[in-house]
Amino acid sequence: MAIINGTDASEILSGTTDPDTITGGGGADTINGSGGNDVFYIGGNYFGYDTYDGGDGIDAVRLNANVAVAQFLLSSNAINTEILDFDAYQLGGTNGDDIFDISGISTVPVYRWILLNDGNDAFTGYQGADMVDAGAGNDTLTGGGGDDALVGGDGDDTLGGGAGDDSLTGAAGNDLFLLDGSEPGTDTYVGGTGNDIIRLSDDLAAAQLLLTSANLSDIEALDFGDYHLGGTEGDDIIDISGITLVQNARWFSMQGGNDSFTGHQGSDFADGGRGDDTLIGGAGDDSLFGSDGNDSLDGGEGADIFTLYGSLIGSDTFNGGVGIDIIRLTDNISTTLLQMAAANIVDVEALDLGSYSLSGTAANDVFDISGVQMIVNSRVVDLGAGADSYTGHIGQDLVDGGAGDDTLRGGDGADSLTGNSGNDRLDGGAGNDLFMIVSGDVGNDTCLGGGGTDTILLGADVIANQFMLTAHTVVSVEAMDFGGHALSGTASSDNFNLTGVQAIINGSRIELLAGDDRLVGHRGADNVDGGLGNDNLYGWLGNDTLLGGAGNDVLDAGEGHDEVDGGDGNDLLVGRHGDDTLSGGAGTDSLSYLHATGIVQVNLSLTTAQAIGGGEGMDMLASIENVIGSNYADRLIGSGLANDMNGGSGDDVLYGIAGNDRLFGSGGNDKLFGGTGNDFLAGHAGNDSLFGGAGADVFTFKADSGADRIIGWENGPDRILIQGEGVYDEFIDLTITSTRGGAHAVVKFGDCTITLVGVEAARLDASDFQFV
Incomplete structure (x- = not known):
């Protein structure tokens, strides 16, 4: 162990490997402790700028008297020197411009005020x-x-606390408090009199920055300078509510984590970044960014802007406070959850899409903007694929559900809802709403118009295999607007039902193309072309135009004054009520009045309009070969061609006229007149009178045909056809007698009696009968 004392000269003083005591004295000394725990003594008000190298061991600079100097440096000149030891003394400066730097020291055992x-x-x-x-x-x-x-x-002081919980006091003067990029801790700032400012001297990412009224006194401003202030990837707390003014303001970027930001009395710019953030703007016109996570944004007083970006918006809450506040997009947003319901939004006046798009994803998205009062720069919200849910605001909503079974609610306002493919539920709510159809795969959609004049609109040419707008799925919708577009079927068997549509405007023909198609029309005038295939078209209400096209079609015009053309094929036409024009077209076509409400009279040979009766109106018939009567006492007259006529129930009169006709009385006591030609007459149930007329006629009977008469029997060409059903299969199964002294032959089998008027029984033999 050595005790070394220097002189006033600048010297090199070196100790031993043992613990040494070295006093430099005056001059700029170089003091080397070498090994051991060395002590370098200083004291008084005069000693030089010494360089200390403690070497090995724990070495200390120790006061041995009070120190009052203009320069005290223990920075880069304190090498391997760990301790500044005040001992029982005081370290201080002079009344001049002093420079103190003890940054080279790591430990001060007992710190006294400097x-x-x-x-x-x-x-x-x-x-x-x-x-x-x-x-x-x-x-x-x-x-x-x-x-x-x-x-x-x-004085005008500059204070920087660095890391730790610092207490910084400026007193009188224009003081500057620096934030240098170190984690600030819970600092307190006292500015005193003067214009005092907290200023960034470097970019700062702080986990905690508290500039509240509790730890600020007489501080006039926060100055960003040329730097940025933000948070970390953790759960940060930044509170600048004690600041009255921010100079050179930039965004507070909170980064990741569940952050908390409280702004100052002016305009704040804060971005919560990822995580569930709480941003409070306070007074002033604030801009708050929610980004990903379930954020709580409170603008406080002022005209605030809540900005959305990112893809995971979450269930955010927005409180605008006093002022005109706006939620604004600053980027294209694609998200699965957007909650802007009344429970999430308070005192926010508008949602501004700017020049950006708001859309869903391929998942099952949930959008609710019912708490929004107004949308600025509105665009179509495309929800994409998935079973999506959308609830609109009080103004106009523009929504496309995309693929999937979507539920779209427009709310108040003139909304435009597009279900697209899938089985969608579209609820327009109040207002004049548009239900847009832009795709052939409309599915089984439900359209609820609500209040206002609502319309289903074709937004493009639509080719559909199934197009269902029934009375069960379309409620309170006033019209369907073709909008200059075409509605057509596919090459397969299509199914169209428009019974829920009240009116079609700007309409064109519905073309079903190929396939065995089915269509039920709307309440107004339908114009339908069945195209190729065996189609089933029902016009329902309105003055319809039905064209069957090629194929064996069933065309039922329904109510109204309709035009029906079967086209090629063996078609069945039904006019129903109204003054109809019915043309069978090529092929063997049939006309049915089975739904008439009274007696009908039909003459297939007339080309002018005829009063049909039975509530069927004045119909004009063309190219009709066959006719089916009503359930009443009808009068049916053929055309001179080969006609099939069925009287239906009731006491009917059927006239075949010329041609090889087939006349069926069905139920009732009917009269069938075959006329010329080889006719087929079947009275069926009831007591019928059959007049074959000229030609080789066939009269057919069953065991339950009743008591029928044949008038004008011609032996030889005429035949009686017995439908014995396995019981009456041969001539010997029949009982043939005479009546009225042999003037009329009587044939009996089962419950059927056939009287051949003016024909002797002896003239009948097995050749006059056929059995099936």
């Missing part, structure tokens, strides 16, 4: 807690690490 006195002093602290009072003057105090207490005194 009093720099008056002058423009500079102080740089060590890693621990510094306590410095610079006195009057324009001082610069930097605390470094630790919980520092820095007092600038009167």
